[in-house]
Amino acid sequence: MDMLLRKHWTSLLGVLFVLAAFITLFKYSIEQGWITDGMKIAAGLLSGAGLCIAGQAMTGRGSKWASGVQIAIGLGACLLYATFAFAGVYYRLWNPMTVLIGMTAVTAGVSFYAYRFDSRLLMNIALAGGLLSPLMMQPATDQVFTLFLYLFVLNSAFFFLSIAKGWSELRIGAFVGTWIIYAAYYVHFDPPTDGLWSMPLRYAVAAFVFYLVGLLVASWRNNRCFDGWNLYMTLANGVLFGTWSIFILNGELHYAYVLSLIGLCYLVSGAIVLQLTRRFQSASASQLIGGGALLLLAFSNLGSGMDVKPIVNVFFWGGIAAALAMLGHRKKYGVASLAAIAVWTVVGVYWFLVTWDAPRGDWFGTFIPFLNWGALSWVLLAFVGFYLSVTGICFRMTKETTSFLSNLFAVLSHLIVGGLLTVQIENVFLVYAEDAPNRLVQLSLSVSWGVYALLLTLWGTVARQQLFRIFGAVVLLLVAGKAIFLDLEGEETLYKCAVLLVLGGISFLITWINGKKREQKGEPESVPADPEM
Incomplete structure (x- = not known):
């Protein structure tokens, strides 16, 4: 040439x-x-x-x-x-x-x-x-x-x-x-761009698809050489199409949808290149990484300006954390596990901060407790935390460090479950008993947390994990303090007696469970008295 x-x-x-x-x-x-x-x-x-x-x-x-x-x-x-x-x-x-x-x-x-x-x-x-x-x-x-x-x-x-x-x-x-x-005639004709599927956008899509496929075929026929000018034009093709599409749509469709389309096309193209070459090279790596980055950027912006944006964020990034955690466990990729922990931690903190003002995520306009998009967001985060607790991280660590991290993830996941209980119970009263006094809401929360403390103790006994029994006891003590010093202050005796009786019953039940645990270990219930005394 x-x-x-x-x-x-x-x-x-x-x-x-x-x-x-x-x-x-x-x-x-x-x-x-x-x-x-x-x-x-x-x-x-x-x-x-x-x-x-x-x-x-x-x-x-x-x-x-x-x-x-x-x-x-x-x-x-x-x-x-x-x-x-x-x-x-x-x-x-x-x-x-x-x-x-x-x-x-x-x-x-x-x-x-x-x-x-x-x-x-x-x-x-x-x-x-x-x-x-x-x-x-x-x-x-x-x-x-x-x-x-x-x-x-x-x-x-x-x-x-x-x-x-x-x-x-x-x-x-x-x-x-x-x-x-294309640029010259767009400027010269100044064609109408009303609607999502205007003629200028159709021509841009046609050109983008033609060159994406044409350059892929050209690279394959050229001794499967996907680098060089073919790679540069493939990437430039996406940039040109994305720029023109966003300009033509002019806010009628969020740019995240355009980026997701380009990212998906690059992921498919990169996967084809990888399949043909059977090895990572600059073409497949750039298209796979670029496509993935575009999808991440697009999905992180989906729902912008909508009330459900916080829920969309949690599902998107929580799903990424779950995928990374599974990849790290199955393929033994420690970096993927660490990335999953980082994403999960950030998303968890974010959700705890915004959940109180986020929408409930009703289905078909009807709120169903624990079966709504807001509740499923908590469930997804709890699942990732428990999964990390069970599978661990694929790094060389001492047994004590591994055990500590496992217990830490388990405790944090239980805190997420506590958040789920709190938000869902508050929403039940907000939707179905809007006129109920605030004291009734707080008392219901105390009772639910007491039941959760009981379940934690029961799980710790069945699974033979002392940590959960301790955690359940801590939750029960916190609930008792909340009920006695905050919820029931200045209330009628009847309310106070009812709640204290319920919490007392839960406490006795926990005592009985711990007693059964000691019996299984062969520990005496009490120290026998000296007959000489």
Whole structure:
């Protein structure tokens, strides 16, 4: 390619000058009214076809004529492309189907000749002329559909030849030129962008998908080399599409949805590259990491401006923590486990801070205690904490350190369960007993925490874990202090007696459970008295 440019760059420049002069003459003749539109089209078709025939006639006259042949045929193709652009894009003299048939015929003929005779210069000239023609003509009316049919034919042919012959400059030029034309015509036409699926967005999506697939196929055919220019254009394709999409949507759809689409496409593309190459390389790694980062950024912004944003955040980041914890345990990746702990801790603190003002997350407008999105957020966080407590971290640590971390995660997870109980009971009164006095809410919380202390003690006994029995006892003492010194101060005797009787019953039940535990260990219930005394 470097040799081709050094040897024939002046020829390429000359062709562009001739093409520019031809287009300028076309436009000037329109302004002056010299000849009719039909005569202009006929002149363009005859000139282009004549040059192609003349170039074909010189084929086989020796190597010294090879460049001249390619230049003649390439210039003829450029004039034909300019004629099609004039008749179908500049003026609506031809309908889109006529332009499509004509473009396909010329492009197929030029491509066949270039493929058979390795005419690389010819295809570069044709590409330059094909992209320059619509750029130099500034139509007064909107024929964008015809324009993009025109570009589709060009891109298909030049991508095919770039893959079949390994002429990478053809797909680079087609990619760059097409996005430049898209920008120029968007600015020139100023098309309407109302709605989520406007025509400019459709064309941007079509271009993005075409180049994503085309560059993937080109890399696969090129000895499965997914790096270099193919990688750069793949990444640039996503940047260009994302920028235009966000600009076109202009707030009608949150940019997070655009980022999630691009991220998902990159994840799929990266997975395909990884499957084909069977190893991580810059192409697969950049697309997988980039796609994952875009999805994280997108999902973290979903729900922005909505009341349910805190719940969305907890489900998203809590799900990531759960996935990292499982990955760390199953694949023995200590880094994944540490990342899971970090994410879980941050999300847990965040949820404790915002949960009091967050929406309940009702289903179909109906609040169901412990079966709503807010409650499931607590459940997800508790699940991750208990999972980390049971599976541990895949790092070399002493037995004492491992036990300490396991117990710490278990205690923190039980605090999350306590938060679940508190919020759900408060919401029950808020929804179904809005007029209930605050003392009744607080007493219900005390009783529920007392029951939870009982369950902790029971679990510690069954699982033979002293920590949970201690934790249950601490919760019970805190509940007793809350009930006696805060909840019942100044209340009627009946309320005080009822709550104290319930908490007393719970205490006796805990005592009985601990007694059964000592019996199982063979410990005496009390020290026997000395008979001599």
